[in-house]
Amino acid sequence: MFTAIAGVLAGCALNDTPSGSNVVPSGSTMVEPISDTVAPEVADSTPETVPTTVPETTTTLPEVDLKCVTILKCQFSYLVGADYSLLKLEFTDFSVANLQGAKFVRTNLKQSTFIRADLSNTDFTGANLTSANFTGANVAGANFTNANFTSTVICGLDLETAIGVTQTQLNDAQMYRTKGNKYCP
């Protein structure tokens, strides 16, 4: 299962990390693995942790819950033209990634991060962008037709260069000012 998704997400780091209730580092991302037979969907869902092999350790602490989660990080990655359509990529970190021309058609990107990513000419048609963060991203030519902008963080974007963004979508988003008293997150 992990091999399959790692292949799809070439260029991203996929880690197994010891995990207790608080063991995932702050700011880390988790991805819900997708079964080979799961039909694509965009519907919202709660992220799940996945038990995997427990790394060998030299000590045991009773407080530690040695379940593991899978962490997916695509930060700084070169992912030009990648096709992520129909996948569930909640909590994925695409910060500062080069995603020019990538496809996210109907992709579930809930709480994913695109801070300062190059999203020029990407296709987010029908994508679930709930609580995703687009601070400072380049969205020139990016298509957001019918994307779900619920609580999506919008700051430092030139939306006039994007395609398919409506006022109705923006009414659902978290809009920040690029400069002034309320800075980008």
Next chain:
Amino acid sequence: MSVEIQRAVDRTPQPWKNGLGVQYEIMCDGSLPDDWTWRLSTADITQDVPFSVFPGVNREFCVADGNGVVLTINGVEHRCEPGSITKFRGDDEVHATLIDGPMKALNLMVRDGAVEKHLHVLRAGDSIGLNSQCVLVSIIEQAILDMSTGEVALDRLDAVLFFDHGIRDTSHVCQLARGTVAVMTAEGN
């Protein structure tokens, strides 16, 4: 695997590449100015200053002490609070504006093509498996780390370095009993 405690007060100050500030190297696989593929250091920011330019380098910036800073990155202002991590490219145009007094930053730089390394922030009660690819740095306040060998007290910006001696890269599961730390981890290990 052996563990080394590196105290912040023992580090030697070095000027920034642009000469506008002071930095303190924690760990690096080469030497200044540019003979390295990754570098972890702290920096004192005592005034509003532009950052040095590092083409072909990924940067992660963590507010390690003080009240934070506003980083203007390519014209977009980001309010960076204590314990936050901000990622940007070394060739981005970055200017730091102090929020309320001087601050100290933890800086990770990784050159394109090198093994990925990233920063994570852990808080009291968190646990992590640490191996020889990791460096742990106390930030914001004093920290107490519960390791298999006992408790380790760290002042602000003190670091814990791990060495495997090339025999077998086991990992320590450590628990943070108190404080906040930033951990540099390598991906794919």
